[in-house]
Amino acid sequence: MSFSGQVKRELMHLQPERSCCQLSELSALTQCCASLVLRGGGRMSVVYQVENIALAKRIFLLLKARLNIIPTIEYTFSPRFGGRRICMLTVPESDSRKLLVNVRMLRQSESGDVLRSLPRSAISKRCCRNAYLRGAFLGAGSILAPDKGYHLEFVASSSERAGAIKYVLEKCDLHLADTVRRGNTVLYAKRGDDVVSLLGMMGANQALMDMENARITRESRNQANRAANCDQANTMKQISAAQKQADAIMLYRENPALPLPEDLQELANLRLEYMEASLEQLGEMMHPKLTKSGVNHRMRKLIKFIDDQTKLQQGE
Numbered sequence: 566m567s568f569s570g571q572v573k574r575e576l577m578h579l580q581p582e583r584s585c586c587q588l589s590e591l592s593a594l595t596q597c598c599a600s601l602v603l604r605g606g607g608r609m610s611v612v613y614q615v616e617n618i619a620l621a622k623r624i625f626l627l628l629k630a631r632l633n634i635i636p637t638i639e640y641t642f643s644p645r646f647g648g649r650r651i652c653m654l655t656v657p658e659s660d661s662r663k664l665l666v667n668v669r670m671l672r673q674s675e676s677g678d679v680l681r682s683l684p685r686s687a688i689s690k691r692c693c694r695n696a697y698l699r700g701a702f703l704g705a706g707s708i709l710a711p712d713k714g715y716h717l718e719f720v721a722s723s724s725e726r727a728g729a730i731k732y733v734l735e736k737c738d739l740h741l742a743d744t745v746r747r748g749n750t751v752l753y754a755k756r757g758d759d760v761v762s763l764l765g766m767m768g769a770n771q772a773l774m775d776m777e778n779a780r781i782t783r784e785s786r787n788q789a790n791r792a793a794n795c796d797q798a799n800t801m802k803q804i805s806a807a808q809k810q811a812d813a814i815m816l817y818r819e820n821p822a823l824p825l826p827e828d829l830q831e832l833a834n835l836r837l838e839y840m841e842a843s844l845e846q847l848g849e850m851m852h853p854k855l856t857k858s859g860v861n862h863r864m865r866k867l868i869k870f871i872d873d874q875t876k877l878q879q880g881e
């Protein structure tokens with residue numbers, strides 16, 4: 566099952582208990598999954614079309630519990646869903662107006678205009694905003710698997726429908742970008758913080774944990790890579806420094822002005838013999854042993870001695 570499918574399955578285990586939240590979720594599902602079928606003579610029916618049977622059942626139960634509306638159920642094959650089998654819930658004509666007024670998708674003004682808005686609770690109460698976003702995700706959302714990165718989106722069939730979701734998101738301080746894809750308006754979140762916040766608000770706690778675990782795995786992998794790169798860089802630096810030291814010593818040995826003092830001689834011999842050894846390891850081999858900073862100091866003294874002698878020689 567896709568990660569989107571897993572998140573939806575998790576969300577469908579959550580039942581909105583308060584009637585305000587039930588209405589809010591139903592409003593989002595109506596925005597995302599329903600269309601209005603006009604029958605002529607001012608008659609109309611609200612028809613929900615969903616591919617997911619569990620979601621169809623959820624809409625059925627919300628309609629029944631919250632508004633005492635019983636839709637008829639039929640299955641059909643829809644070109645809109647790529648010819649796949651979908652479930653159609655048709656709200657009776659006699660109840661359709663009641664439903665639209667309750668979910669605030671229909672409000673008749675004095676001039677007879679039809680206006681769209683949102684249930685006030687979907688904006689003002691946190692529980693209802695969360696329920697609205699849950700409904701919107703169930704009806705129109707999808708999310709990328711955690712190991713693939715951060716991407717959560719809502720696909721709405723019109724800019725008006727997307728506008729309602731965007732409005733609620735903004736009330737939650739989430740500002741999603743939008744784009745048009747194949748005639749649909751797509752709202753999407755690509756920032757990890759936004760995706761995680763959305764999962765949290767909708768109540769998808771398992772998905773949220775999966776997301777965080779993937780983030781930790783990704784970060785520790787990056788850290789390990791950085792550490793390996795850093796080790797490699799240090800080793801390269803160490804080898805190149807050892808090479809320079811050995812070159813200077815060999816060159817001096819070919820034509821020494823003065824023999825190296827005894828303490829420097831020992832270090833020079835060890836350097837030539839153990840090219841790959843670090844200063845610390847050279848210190849271990851010395852008699853008496855020297856610390857890393859002791860070896861470092863002596864190495865500088867050795868190179869300075871060689872430099873000074875070479876300059877004297879060239880000056881003559």
Ligand SMILES: [Zn+2]
Pocket residue numbers: 583584585586587589686690691692693694696
């Ligand atoms: Zn509520």
